[in-house]
Amino acid sequence: MNRSSSLFSWLRVPLVLVLAAGLLLTGCQQEKTIKIGYVTEQTGVEAYIGQATVPALQDYIDEVNAAGGVGGYKLQLVAYDTRSEVTDAVSVTKRLIEQDRVTAVIGPSWSAAAIPMAEIADTNKVPIIATTASNVNVTVDEKGELNPFMFRVCFIDPYQGFALADYAYNELGKRKVAFLTDVASPYSVGIQRYFAEHFVELGGEVVAEEGYQTGDTEFRAQLAKVKDSGADVLVAPAYTYRDAGLIGQQMNALGLTITVMGADGWFVDDLLSMAGKELEGAYLTNGVSTDDPAFAPFNAAFEKKHGVKANIYTYYTLDAMYAIKYALDQAVQKVGTPDPVAVRDALENMKDVQVFTSKMTMEPDTHNPHNKPILIMTIKDSKWEIVKTFIPGQ
Amino acid sequence: MELFFQQIVSGISIGAVYSLLAVGYALVYSVYNFTNWAFDAFMAFGAFMAFYAISLFFMPFWAAALISIVLTIVLSVGSERLAYRPLRLRKAPRLFMMISAMGANLMIVNLLNLIFGGSFRRFPVDAAKPFFIGNVSIGRMDLLAGAISFAILALLWWFLYRTKPGLGVRASSIDIMTASLMGVNNDAVAFIIFAVTGALSSVAGVFYGIKYAVFPYMGLVTIKAMIASIVGGLGSLPGAVVGSLILGVLETLVAGYISSTYRDLFSFLFLVIILLFFPNGLMGKSGDEKL
Numbered sequence: 001m002n003r004s005s006s007l008f009s010w011l012r013v014p015l016v017l018v019l020a021a022g023l024l025l026t027g028c029q030q031e032k033t034i035k036i037g038y039v040t041e042q043t044g045v046e047a048y049i050g051q052a053t054v055p056a057l058q059d060y061i062d063e064v065n066a067a068g069g070v071g072g073y074k075l076q077l078v079a080y081d082t083r084s085e086v087t088d089a090v091s092v093t094k095r096l097i098e099q100d101r102v103t104a105v106i107g108p109s110w111s112a113a114a115i116p117m118a119e120i121a122d123t124n125k126v127p128i129i130a131t132t133a134s135n136v137n138v139t140v141d142e143k144g145e146l147n148p149f150m151f152r153v154c155f156i157d158p159y160q161g162f163a164l165a166d167y168a169y170n171e172l173g174k175r176k177v178a179f180l181t182d183v184a185s186p187y188s189v190g191i192q193r194y195f196a197e198h199f200v201e202l203g204g205e206v207v208a209e210e211g212y213q214t215g216d217t218e219f220r221a222q223l224a225k226v227k228d229s230g231a232d233v234l235v236a237p238a239y240t241y242r243d244a245g246l247i248g249q250q251m252n253a254l255g256l257t258i259t260v261m262g263a264d265g266w267f268v269d270d271l272l273s274m275a276g277k278e279l280e281g282a283y284l285t286n287g288v289s290t291d292d293p294a295f296a297p298f299n300a301a302f303e304k305k306h307g308v309k310a311n312i313y314t315y316y317t318l319d320a321m322y323a324i325k326y327a328l329d330q331a332v333q334k335v336g337t338p339d340p341v342a343v344r345d346a347l348e349n350m351k352d353v354q355v356f357t358s359k360m361t362m363e364p365d366t367h368n369p370h371n372k373p374i375l376i377m378t379i380k381d382s383k384w385e386i387v388k389t390f391i392p393g394q
Numbered sequence: 395m396e397l398f399f400q401q402i403v404s405g406i407s408i409g410a411v412y413s414l415l416a417v418g419y420a421l422v423y424s425v426y427n428f429t430n431w432a433f434d435a436f437m438a439f440g441a442f443m444a445f446y447a448i449s450l451f452f453m454p455f456w457a458a459a460l461i462s463i464v465l466t467i468v469l470s471v472g473s474e475r476l477a478y479r480p481l482r483l484r485k486a487p488r489l490f491m492m493i494s495a496m497g498a499n500l501m502i503v504n505l506l507n508l509i510f511g512g513s514f515r516r517f518p519v520d521a522a523k524p525f526f527i528g529n530v531s532i533g534r535m536d537l538l539a540g541a542i543s544f545a546i547l548a549l550l551w552w553f554l555y556r557t558k559p560g561l562g563v564r565a566s567s568i569d570i571m572t573a574s575l576m577g578v579n580n581d582a583v584a585f586i587i588f589a590v591t592g593a594l595s596s597v598a599g600v601f602y603g604i605k606y607a608v609f610p611y612m613g614l615v616t617i618k619a620m621i622a623s624i625v626g627g628l629g630s631l632p633g634a635v636v637g638s639l640i641l642g643v644l645e646t647l648v649a650g651y652i653s654s655t656y657r658d659l660f661s662f663l664f665l666v667i668i669l670l671f672f673p674n675g676l677m678g679k680s681g682d683e684k685l
Contacts, residue, residue, distance in 0.1 A: 224401060225650055253533050
């Protein structure tokens with residue numbers, strides 16, 4: 001007893017010193033660290049998203065910290081797994097905001113999770129930047145009201161319709177369009193609507209509007225009507241590449257040879273082996289492509305360092321991170337601290353800021369990136385090929 | 395007019411695939427009075443087996459099709475042994491057999507998904523270029539599929555009406571208890587029925603795979619065959635074929651002339667009307683001999 005208490009007294013001084021130092025240090029750290037949350041998929045079928053994005057974010061944050069951080073603050077990444085479950089996405093977002101006290105959150109990659117997360121962002125007044133959640137209602141709710149703390153770095157679904165119409169009319173000289181649309185998919189219907197609006201505005205004509213239901217595999221009845229309509233271009237904004245592949249095969253079977261156009265739902269390499277031959281010369285829109293030569297050095301370095309290939313999610317996630325870095329700089333300059341509300345204000349007013357993939361301007365009334373470049377791609381020799389980078393309004 | 399003929403041709407080719415599956419439903423229903431919901435899985439399984447026989451083992455098409463038929467028969471007969479026979483022997487209500495079939499179906503389809511992955515594969519045969527009569531395109535594969543489907547159905551008819559085991563199956567379809575009292579081996583009848591339906595679903599799966607794509611959930615189309623077999627008269631073989639052709643042609647005509655978006659709505663509405671006037675289906679018999 002005596003002995004142990006003497007041991008304690010012997011230890012007491014250094015113990016108190018260590019504890020005090022620790023407290024001081026953590027105190028400093030808390031003051032001088034900005035935590036960035038990231039909601040992603042690290043397990044489950046979509047684990048490839050997290051695997052190709054978390055290391056990219058960490059690399060960038062290390063780079064920023066090595067260069068002195070943001071106004072004396074060091075950045076710290078806190079990434080959590082959602083297993084592609086909406087419920088997990090919601091609970092980790094709450095954890096990031098309430099327990100980890102992050103300044104801003106990146107993610108998620110899909111709209112079904114982004115919509116409930118927007119509410120959490122607005123309630124807690126912490127900005128969230130969705131990466132590839134492209135449904136219109138992520139940033140603007142169904143009543144048309146803006147979610148003030150929700151942003152995104154990808155374009156919205158219907159936007160592709162606009163770019164496709166422009167390209168079809170102005171570059172390909174098409175005048176008569178036929179549609180084959182999945183009427184059960186808001187994505188598909190939205191693209192058709194925006195294509196038709198813009199195409200007619202330019203002077204084109206809609207000669208056939210055919211539809212199908214998600215899961216249908218038989219399109220010949222509709223395609224026979226398209227053939228009969230005299231259309232010179234068919235727009236099939238299928239959400240899954242299966243539909244696109246089957247449409248290509250069945251057009252071939254019917255001897256229908258007009259140009260086909262689709263959107264980023266087509267962009268899965270399996271489509272090329274399924275119907276690359278039949279879809280030779282078809283066009284599609286896409287946000288970014290890993291085949292873009294501008295990303296080749298980054299891709300090579302990334303794969304060498306991490307043993308994982310960079311994919312388009314890597315790019316979008318970095319875009320979000322670059323935007324946050326910019327907003328943090330602005331906020332620290334303006335109010336002296338990385339206040340989440342100041343970060344939100346800076347995000348809203350982003351103008352021509354260089355992010356990873358391009359220059360980005362945020363639309364203050366929708367929180368969507370303004371005139372985000374779209375790639376027009378074609379299928380050539382059963383491979384994807386970029387034919388044009390389309391910037392709306394130019 | 396060309397458009398009309400094109401739609402009819404497409405409709406018949408769709409109906410031919412439905413009919414292979416519809417006959418399977420009819421056969422099982424006629425004897426056991428239950429709907430075998432596992433066709434879905436057999437069909438996808440058959441398509442996968444033929445797909446891998448060609449793409450992994452470089453077999454010629456006919457050999458791959460044969461292997462697929464044999465393996466699907468094994469699966470079909472095996473599932474009868476494991477999932478239906480124990481229930482049948484314990485005189486379980488028919489509803490339980492359907493639930494058991496659904497379970498088998500879910501299990502097999504999900505295993506296919508797990509093992510082979512959910513992507514859509516192109517069937518590795520060269521779909522020969524279609525030929526044209528005027529402007530109407532007729533697929534060679536469709537013709538082949540139609541011809542083989544009807545040849546198989548004719549063979550089945552011959553088996554049921556001209557052979558002794560066929561007589562046993564027909565007798566069981568009238569009254570399975572009495573038939574077994576008269577010396578018909580119930581287990582042998584079950585074997586025959588499930589072997590035949592396994593073979594039919596494999597052929598349907600292969601043709602469906604060639605025409606569209608091979609993927610684990612391709613069997614969803616069997617719901618159409620099920621409906622065709624009800625409209626034709628559940629349990630009637632000629633009825634199943636007629637119902638399938640009507641459904642196939644109806645779907646393309648509705649898509650072509652009424653609304654492609656609401657194809658299923660209008661087609662099925664029409665079928666409901668048929669059932670209002672023919673409650674047992676077009677060729678269904680309420681009483682005695684069903685096949």
